[in-house]
Amino acid sequence: MTSAGSIADDTIIRIYRNIVGNLDLSPRVMRFTLDKECDDKISDETYRELMERRRGRAYTNGEWKNLIGFSSKKLETSKNPDTLDVTPLFLLLTKLLDLRYEGTARDPAALLAKLRTVKYLRNTVMHDLHNAAGSQKFTELTAALVELVRETGRFYALPQADVDAEVQELNNEIAKLKIMDSQSIYYWCTRLEFSGKQAVRLLWQDKFKYEKLSLNEDAVQRQAVFHAIDVNVRETSGGKIVSYTKIFEARENVMVVTGVAGAGKTTLAKNIVLQFFNTQQTAPDYLRSFNQLIFFDCRDRTTTTLSDVILQHYEDQCIEHGKENVLMALLRLDVLFIIDGFDEGKESSKRVVNEIIEKTWRPNCRVLITTHSHAVKRELAPLLRRNDVSYAYYEILPLTKPEDQRAFLRRYEEALSGDSQTGAMTGSFESLSEDVRSLFTEPINLVHFCEMHKLFPKEISSWRTPRDVAPVKLRLYKELIQTQLAGSFNVDVEVLIYNILNVVGEAALEQLREDVLILTEADHFVIKEKIKKIKKVDPAVVLSVVLKENKPRGLNRSSSYEFRHKSEQEMFAGNYIVQRIISSRVGEESAEALNSILGVPKEGMSR
Numbered sequence: 001m002t003s004a005g006s007i008a009d010d011t012i013i014r015i016y017r018n019i020v021g022n023l024d025l026s027p028r029v030m031r032f033t034l035d036k037e038c039d040d041k042i043s044d045e046t047y048r049e050l051m052e053r054r055r056g057r058a059y060t061n062g063e064w065k066n067l068i069g070f071s072s073k074k075l076e077t078s079k080n081p082d083t084l085d086v087t088p089l090f091l092l093l094t095k096l097l098d099l100r101y102e103g104t105a106r107d108p109a110a111l112l113a114k115l116r117t118v119k120y121l122r123n124t125v126m127h128d129l130h131n132a133a134g135s136q137k138f139t140e141l142t143a144a145l146v147e148l149v150r151e152t153g154r155f156y157a158l159p160q161a162d163v164d165a166e167v168q169e170l171n172n173e174i175a176k177l178k179i180m181d182s183q184s185i186y187y188w189c190t191r192l193e194f195s196g197k198q199a200v201r202l203l204w205q206d207k208f209k210y211e212k213l214s215l216n217e218d219a220v221q222r223q224a225v226f227h228a229i230d231v232n233v234r235e236t237s238g239g240k241i242v243s244y245t246k247i248f249e250a251r252e253n254v255m256v257v258t259g260v261a262g263a264g265k266t267t268l269a270k271n272i273v274l275q276f277f278n279t280q281q282t283a284p285d286y287l288r289s290f291n292q293l294i295f296f297d298c299r300d301r302t303t304t305t306l307s308d309v310i311l312q313h314y315e316d317q318c319i320e321h322g323k324e325n326v327l328m329a330l331l332r333l334d335v336l337f338i339i340d341g342f343d344e345g346k347e348s349s350k351r352v353v354n355e356i357i358e359k360t361w362r363p364n365c366r367v368l369i370t371t372h373s374h375a376v377k378r379e380l381a382p383l384l385r386r387n388d389v390s391y392a393y394y395e396i397l398p399l400t401k402p403e404d405q406r407a408f409l410r411r412y413e414e415a416l417s418g419d420s421q422t423g424a425m426t427g428s429f430e431s432l433s434e435d436v437r438s439l440f441t442e443p444i445n446l447v448h449f450c451e452m453h454k455l456f457p458k459e460i461s462s463w464r465t466p467r468d469v470a471p472v473k474l475r476l477y478k479e480l481i482q483t484q485l486a487g488s489f490n491v492d493v494e495v496l497i498y499n500i501l502n503v504v505g506e507a508a509l510e511q512l513r514e515d516v517l518i519l520t521e522a523d524h525f526v527i528k529e530k531i532k533k534i535k536k537v538d539p540a541v542v543l544s545v546v547l548k549e550n551k552p553r554g555l556n557r558s559s560s561y562e563f564r565h566k567s568e569q570e571m572f573a574g575n576y577i578v579q580r581i582i583s584s585r586v587g588e589e590s591a592e593a594l595n596s597i598l599g600v601p602k603e604g605m606s607r
């Protein structure tokens with residue numbers, strides 16, 4: 001009888017053979033072919049220069065990137081094939097064969113077919129553990145490699161003895177694979193391929209599975225409410241609009257996704273993680289080419305090096321093989337790094353991002369970064385430029401189409417009410433005027449709508465203009481502030497919120513009077529100090545609820561702040577005026593009170 005241990009051992013050795021076969025033997029044989037093809041290569045010439053010489057003219061950088069894709073940087077700097085893996089080798093050989101033999105009597109079709117089989121086998125094995133754990137693919141691979149050597153011999157008319165010697169050497173290497181070398185990088189790759197994905201799934205799946213709404217204890221299944229967003233492809237293609245899944249079709253290894261606060265950057269990142277690790281279904285097509293996924297949240301202040309990130313993801317493997325070895329192995333597999341909230345990171349997380357960018361130069365590694373757009377020019381683009389990395393740039397689009405807003409709300413409604421779903425929330429939204437609906441184009445606002453509907457459904461039906469939204473929103477803000485401050489004080493909450501809203505409202509009114517929408521860092525500081533005086537309340541928490549921060553583009557420039565929407569600024573100001581009037585003495589004095597509240601001269605007031 002076979003023990004459980006030996007089943008695992010058998011699987012491990014099959015994976016090991018497939019890994020060594022595809023990551024070591026295939027590149028070796030392809031380098032043998034490349035060596036014959038590059039008989040005219042000058043030793044200190046790069047492969048790009050060689051191709052340009054054969055072509056008779058240089059490529060523009062755009063042409064080069066389009067032609068070579070992910071491997072473009074590698075092939076424009078490499079002068080020998082030692083560090084080239086199957087993907088860049090395949091690309092290089094196909095392009096070289098095209099350039100040299102197109103329109104000649106020598107037809108490289110048979111050679112190209114053998115190369116294609118080797119590349120296909122690499123991807124089949126490296127992208128799917130099921131194939132890697134089987135023995136069939138290794139048998140197919142060894143046969144394909146022998147055929148590639150023999151076809152190389154035929155195409156370049158090599159002496160039979162040279163070809164036989166090459167086949168013999170290959171067979172010797174294959175024979176060695178009956179025993180695993182536990183000190184080899186391929187062994188660590190094998191362990192990662194075998195159990196890495198499962199370890200990372202356990203780390204993230206439960207953490208990301210549910211999304212908690214901001215106001216109450218309601219939680220919804222993140223994947224059930226996910227709205228498949230569209231993104232605008234910036235710069236590279238002049239504003240084409242595509243589904244988020246197309247982000248991965250970029251020719252660059254690094255993809256940057258931007259969006260305003262609440263546009264859904266983090267939600268997108270977390271949904272990609274969940275889709276990758278979904279046990280119910282195989283990964284969607286756009287993620288099939290990845291074997292491992294690493295998620296790094298820049299707000300995480302405790303993880304300060306890439307080694308820490310690796311340890312967090314693969315604790316057991318790191319204990320067994322050492323962090324550095326696990327990282328080295330990981331970078332050989334087809335890995336997707338997701339870096340979330342770049343703009344919200346501090347120095348330590350920027351260092352981690354830098355390390356990731358430095359180490360992911362191989363074409364098999366890709367990096368997706370989410371950030372507010374203001375951080376791109378100021379910090380991210382310089383960081384990528386220093387590492388000589390180009391990137392594709394996407395921007396999450398607001399949900400302006402009624403059918404998108406409807407579909408978005410319907411998912412939340414279903415998730416929140418389960419079987420008792422009545423369509424009331426979606427219906428209530430649809431009955432609003434276009435003007436009012438136009439306040440809800442960011443996902444965060446649509447989620448606020450759900451919360452308002454849940455708490456104050458009747459008020460919503462009375463909304464006629466965007467201004468009517470304010471009072472209900474004000475109540476929502478009160479609840480939000482209360483939730484954010486929960487537990488941090490031991491006083492009358494009503495009074496506390498009343499005081500906070502008065503400080504915020506006074507500032508809102510002052511800015512409106514001056515016809516100013518943007519608060520400077522100094523204005524922000526003044527409000528902060530006033531809130532601080534109210535009680536032991538964290539003013540940053542309060543202000544993060546009512547204001548949005550615009551981080552500056554230039555270096556050494558301070559942030560500015562604004563209310564999330566002008567109608568909300570008016571709402572806070574209006575509330576302040578009303579509260580002052582209510583609290584002032586009625587009768588003769590009230591007009592004076594009003595003019596002093598509004599900060600205008602008495603003579604400027606008309607009854």
Ligand SMILES: Nc1ncnc2c1ncn2[C@@H]1O[C@H](COP(=O)(O)OP(=O)(O)OP(=O)(O)O)[C@@H](O)[C@H]1O
Nearest residue numbers: 225226227260261262263264265266267443444447
């Ligand atoms: N695509 C989406 N599908 C469903 N809900 C979404 C989507 N995008 C965002 N949301 C909702 O909007 C809320 C805010 O989104 P998220 O935190 O992802 O925005 P963000 O762009 O990362 O914001 P910030 O820049 O402020 O961190 C989420 O908690 C979620 O409730």
